[in-house]
Amino acid sequence: xxxxxxxxxxxxxxxxxxxxxxxxxxxxxxxxxxxxxxxxxxxxxxxxxxxxxxxxxxxxxxxxxxxxxxxxxxxxxxxxxxxxxxxxxxxxxxxxxxxxxxxxxxxxxxxxxxxxxxxxxxxxxxxxxxxxxxxxxxxxxxxxxxxxxxxxxxxxxxxxxxxxxxxxxxxxxxxxxxxxxxxxxxxxxxxxxxxxxxx
Numbered sequence: 001x002x003x004x005x006x007x008x009x010x011x012x013x014x015x016x017x018x019x020x021x022x023x024x025x026x027x028x029x030x031x032x033x034x035x036x037x038x039x040x041x042x043x044x045x046x047x048x049x050x051x052x053x054x055x056x057x058x059x060x061x062x063x064x065x066x067x068x069x070x071x072x073x074x075x076x077x078x079x080x081x082x083x084x085x086x087x088x089x090x091x092x093x094x095x096x097x098x099x100x101x102x103x104x105x106x107x108x109x110x111x112x113x114x115x116x117x118x119x120x121x122x123x124x125x126x127x128x129x130x131x132x133x134x135x136x137x138x139x140x141x142x143x144x145x146x147x148x149x150x151x152x153x154x155x156x157x158x159x160x161x162x163x164x165x166x167x168x169x170x171x172x173x174x175x176x177x178x179x180x181x182x183x184x185x186x187x188x189x190x191x192x193x194x195x196x197x198x199x
Contacts, residue, residue: 026060029057029058032056035085036188037051038187051085056080058192061075070112071109075105076105077107081103082099099135107123116153119150122149135175137184144169165192
């Protein structure tokens, strides 16, 4: 019985592989990010950080498997995110810090095609590569999870999409100000517009 089940599964897998269409390509996009730094309720910091997004980008590639109306599209992005943080500690002159993060993003789109239109959801794993700004909001080599939902338009080898990304876990758990580490919950939401071309 086990052999019959294994044989049946193998036949079904080969059939679905034969029906699926595979493609690959390059992608690039622009990010509008909103950084949120939340403090531990037991901590009462003497300053208030306020972040304003200054845009970001991604470049990368994708592989796409399509079968009927459904498709699966894993992607690899090199993503740069920029923020300007205003650290207000009650003094007359606030401290303005330019902060940026470079990370490796791995979104996996699962979507439905309706003519030239498509919609999708995508879990995304993000691996921090580096941080500039000296705030210690993220440690290189640490990862976090998020989720994306979006819509797109496909015209020949070109496709454009607009997506929203939310955090499922914090990408950092502290902020360093004046040499002091303070426990936080650092998350980021984004609106991302991207363009892809099939090779």
